[in-house]
Amino acid sequence: MPDPRDPEAAPSDYFDWTARLLDLGAVPAKPEALRGIRVLDLSVIIFGPATADFLGELGAEVVKVELPGGGDVTRILGGARTFWKNTSPFFFPQNHSKYHVGIDMHRPEGQALIRKLAARSDILVENFKAGTLETKFGLGYRQLAEVNPRLIYVANTGFGQWGPFAEGRASYDGLAQAVSGLTAITGFPGALPTKIGIYIGDWMGACFAALGVLAALHYRARTGRGQFLEMAQCEALIRAMDWTWVHAGLTGKDRPQTGNRDPAFSPSGVFRCRDGSVAIVAATDREFQGLAAAMARPGLVEDPRFATPEARHAEENVRALEALIAAWCRDRTRAEVEALGREHGFAAARVMTAGDHFEDPHFRARGAVWELEDPVYGHLTDYGPAPKLSRTPARYKWVGPPVGMHNDYVFARVLGLAAEEIRALDEAGVIGKWADRLGAKPPDGWAGEGFLR
Amino acid sequence: MKWAEWIRAAEDPARVSEKPEALDDLLVLDASHASFGAFLCGTFLAELGAEVLKIEPPSGDPARRWGPPDAALEGEGLAYLAEGRNKHYITLNLERAEGRAIFRGLAERADVVIDSSPAGHLDALGVGYRQLREANRGLVWAAFAPDGQFGPRARERRPDYDLTNQALSGMMYVTGEPEDERGPRPEAVPTRMGSWISWYAAGAWGAIAVLAALHHRRATGEGQLVDLSGAEALMRFMGLGVFRYEVAGFVKEREGLYESAVYPYTFVRVKDGWGFIAGYTDPNFGAICRIMGRPELAQDPRFATTTARTTPENQAPLREEIERWSVDYTADEILAKVLADPGPGVVVFGRVNAPTETLRESHWWERGAFRRLQDPLYGELLLQAPAWRMTETPPRVKWPCRPLGYHNAHVYQKYLGLGPSRLAELKAQGII
16 A cells, blocks of 8 residues: 555556656755755856756755846846836846845955855856956966865856867857858758747757756765866757768768758658647658548558658658648647647647747646746746756746845855945945846835845 | 966867766666657766666667668668767667566666656556666656656657657747748748757756756665656747746747847858858947948947847848848958957857858867767767866767667676576577
């Protein structure tokens, strides 16, 4: 008999068991995987802050340092149309549950504070131009490793810390897409170049960076040794281009643009329905039989043009097949096509919008769409952590409070300063809080609740 | 010594093999099947030093054949060939009781199991996480499925494809050309990213979660289940989508060459193809105008402020102004002008490279972003190297993929003491 007090005790059905094991409602009471790990986040915009954020959602304590007053430039990005409760929500997706301090790094006293924070941190994240922290602020890896040899220092850039493009050449996500070769293998032949609709080099690069940090942390646990680790946005995208390079090496050719057809799988594509679009893949014989049955054209599987995977890959046959699928989808809804995919065992998925995500009960139940009661901003909804861990689930606690909101907490709790020492630093302008302007200040009417004062 | 010189020496790609590997105390069973996201999770751990045993049924992982239809090598799909690096390849039939007993023996001593069979399939066979954690309390089990291991759709067991993951993630909806007054065009549709990005995201998130779980295990001895979806792995990168839908009913649409948040940030034609150019703050936009020899454009009321530049009706005219200039120069000529500009302001520019053009740039070769392997089985192979540069424990490529069952003798001897004659019996019985 399963023990009713044990949340992991097994109901016989697998999905009943996983529903209990991974229950979103039980998350707050469970421990965090990276508790006790401190991350010093000196970065801005997305690539660096997301690296720190991914560690923070798994339980690391992230101390984000910003310039007093305006802080991270992302706090004012997005244009006047997007301000919400005096802030730019563009700042939110990469700044969850962080401790926000305002330190003027241009002042020697500010640099001293950062050195002290680095001495008490496990990980440091920065995305300055290569070498800037060392030459301009005296806070580079070589200096900080002296005060903390266990430090894992991760530096994110466009092109890397060294090499012909590393000095003097600036980068953004869109540039990384262009120079990596990603743009050339995306989209439709002969059409305009396709910019990915999200900052994929920032996010994927941050994901790789966080993974490298955890490997370095594993090594440090075994040896006590920290290290320097760098992630170049362009190299992250080069890494994520699957068979592009091996193909170029073997054939000397560029892989062609194939629009929405995944060239490895046939048929595959995106087809218009009455209420939006649906992606369909039916690559194996079994999946293709399922698709043919769903289309009420079982004869397709005997048609010599489509009878084998090889035949289904021939260009003119694929085109013929795609035309049939397109015609079949046209008068159906996305839900009908998905239901037929479920019934007949091929892959069908609606092209989801943000609205679809918001309304979707599955993503809600899993916390992929995450509801938050924030101490400053109140109720809001966000995309949740990607991995779902049964014992130490990832989570968000708050999001993007103004610069310096946690000065008192961090300087007292992490650095052990007395209240009058903190006050003196504040009066000298070494540390500070938010400016009284749009993009920087708390919402009107916020009573100051939710933070150590 | 200057930083650039010091770090170049500390990361020297030619000296990687002199250094230790970060994860070389870990044993990972990669039982991924027909899922490249799960497969890449094992690949990333293997690049960082873990011993990864890739388990395939005697018929092989279907992913072994994946790649472009017009090119394969020794029967292996090019994707598997490129990404199967550093793993040990064994075969095992989990549909047979004897095969499951062997799997149990391996899982009892493994740190990590990677599973992408349909949700609950291994559980039903008696060798899922629920059963194996009894024998190995510290086991971390990473399960991959597009709809996850729980939630209303988990029972549907949809096949795991990158294209359908991209569709679910929301990324596809915002990528590509918008429909406009020209009416429906075949390319003005939600558009997939050209490589298997949902699988890269799933693999990286999987490896992150596994290492975080192992961190927790170090303190407590406890393993756990990690549930991953390729769709959700990409969805985490979607920024403000659901937030803006809730507060404003706003759904972001495709913007093609334009960008509502920052502009200019776009592609322009150049003499020899296409380039990407950006400079969206006032000083940076001023630099673009200066480099173009059009300083007056920075004062044009349509373009003078960030708000004016991101106004939809001003974006196309601004792009046209830049393109009128850029078409007269090659990408290299424009880059030289950008790099020679003394400031103030910074312009970001680069050519839209075909992959073979990226391969001609010495920067990546000097940094070790690419690697040419001379492989005894597959000959010369050009591969992308691991993405991390690390001073103490640099990741590396030791070998590309290996044929089905290539490491059976070594692995079964090492872990289970199965000698050649016993192995031959198991093979004859269809277990291995």
